[in-house]
Amino acid sequence: MLLKVLTLNCWGVPVAVACKLRNERMIAIGDELSKGEYDIILFQEIWDKADYELLKKKMSPSLKYSHYFYSGAIGSGLCLFSKLPILESFYHNFSLNGYAHKIHHGDWFGGKGLGMCRLKFNDIRINLYCTHLHAEYDFQDDEYAAHRVSQAFDMSQFIKLTSTQDNCDLVIVGGDFNVKPESLGCQIIQSNGQLLDSWITKVLWIYLFLVGVLPYIGGVPVAVACKLRNERMIAIGDELSKGEYDIILFQEIWDKADYELLKKKMSPSLKYSHYFYSGAIGSGLCLFSKLPILESFYHNFSLNGYAHKIHHGDWFGGKGLGMCRLKYNDIRINLYCTHLHAEYDFQDDEYAAHRVSQAFDMSQFIKLTSTPDNCDLVIVGGDFNVKPESLGCQIIQSNGQLLDSWITKKSTKSPGNGHTCDLPSNPFTGQKALKFDPDGKRIDYILYRCNKGTSITLEECNVTMGTIPDRKYPYSDHEGVAAIFNVEKTESSDGTEAIGASTIEGNINNCLTAIEKGLKKASSDCTFYTILAIMSVFLLYIISAVEVPYGLGLVRGFVLVLLTLTFGYAIWNRLILNKMEENGLINSKKDMENYLVFLQTEMKTS
Structure with a gap:
């Protein structure tokens, strides 16, 4: 089998000042890759869902299957397109992702991690991974070095744990690692993940990894309350x-x-x-x-x-x-x-x-x-x-x-x-x-x-x-x-x-119903925080403009501070935390839908 794979960081930051000619470039990327030269394409920095939909519209005739990994407040930026059906999908969040207060860097808001999809070509089982590690912003004093090394080790462990010879024949890992070949991060990914660099060898394979057991187990779950x-x-x-x-x-x-x-x-x-x-x-x-x-x-x-x-x-x-x-x-x-x-x-x-x-x-x-x-x-x-x-x-x-x-x-x-x-x-x-x-x-x-x-x-x-x-x-x-x-x-x-697959299918369908209810609640919360933010600003303006009797200035000051905090609370929840919840729910929904298609296919062929 000849399999052609492409990975590309699209530089798709959804801010005009920080990302030049984004729309024009996205159109050009879609036009070029719609020619169908590649069997699998891995993208990074597709932050704006409109860009993903644009690429999907242009490329779907030649690459029928696609998946976006939803995560964080703005999405992981990771997606893939394939000529082969996507059997399963899964997203693993990194535990370290930079700093929330470094808004101009933005890595924290993307909920970075490692996306995984399972494909199959005839009897060859493929585990496909896509990632984008934390960027390096200061080449002399890199404050994110420890985070990136942690991500690299986390990534290599996850690949090793999920790609044994029992469940796949070929492992392909692509993305923007933000590390040079000689760096510690790249070395740990390749050595611990048992991976080869395609630039050197043209092929990536995974090797068998074995681990441990015992005959008697005692499990004691203990919940700690405050009393005594x-x-x-x-x-x-x-x-x-x-x-x-x-x-x-x-x-x-x-x-x-x-x-x-x-x-x-x-x-x-x-x-x-x-x-x-x-x-x-x-x-x-x-x-x-x-x-x-x-x-x-x-x-x-x-x-x-x-x-x-x-x-x-x-x-x-x-x-x-x-x-x-x-x-x-x-x-x-x-x-x-x-x-x-x-x-x-x-x-x-x-x-x-x-x-x-x-x-x-x-x-x-x-x-x-x-x-x-x-x-x-x-x-x-x-x-x-x-x-x-x-x-x-x-x-x-x-x-x-x-x-x-x-x-x-x-x-x-x-x-x-x-x-x-x-x-x-x-x-x-x-x-x-x-x-x-x-x-x-x-x-x-x-x-x-x-x-x-x-x-x-x-x-x-x-x-x-x-x-x-x-x-x-x-x-x-x-x-x-x-x-x-x-x-x-x-x-x-x-x-x-x-x-049996039929039992699992029924449970997955019920899960999808529960996730849909969660998405409706997230949408309702979004509306609430929007209204709360608008009301806070309105009251701030009114109270600031109104003359108050002597002696009540301190009270007004307290109310203004309270309204300012309320506005900040509403905006943070509306723009960040609510979007993180929504993306988490959407990602679960997409993973369930992919798995449901796989189960239905299995039941038809069995």
């Missing part, structure tokens, strides 16, 4: 330092001092640990293990609630999915830990679309990084903040091909139905929660899957870590989930039975 936090952390550390579990997954360890306390107490029995740093206050996710941690990776969710909802706090944690690879003898394990967005209003859940997006994003990442080629056992644990029958839980299990340890267990020492949160016996449970769920609810999970050549038996699953011995209060407002697995290598095993 220090006392409870000490009790948690004391209890789990006994070494009963081989692996422990924590959520809501926001304070690093708590992590260090647990580490100090538990390290004699669980020697290895890792904290997933993210957001302004940390992800809250960490794990402890008796087995060495071979690799770690963190995938940020593109949607994480709202920055102005400070009392909720999810946005500040930079929520996502933490991944570690372990190994026990010849059994390799991919271990995932997460904490999805909380539900604060049981009657009118404003975060429903965000949580569905996170659930789909999470299931896609697990599926992409846990093929039979790189692991034997997949374990996923954490506080999902969704009930078993909810759409979020269904999409995680069906698309991720995962089983629920509470459902498949052979035995349990726990009475009841596995509820872990808002239990009536827990003194930290609020009356509002009991009104909707009098018996509590099950939102903490250990899910699992074994791949071909490995067999697994779930010997036991229990709800644990309730009331602290000799105390009147529990370890947390959640109880933990503990599972005991018996895993062995068996050549005759086909692995966990696959969940």
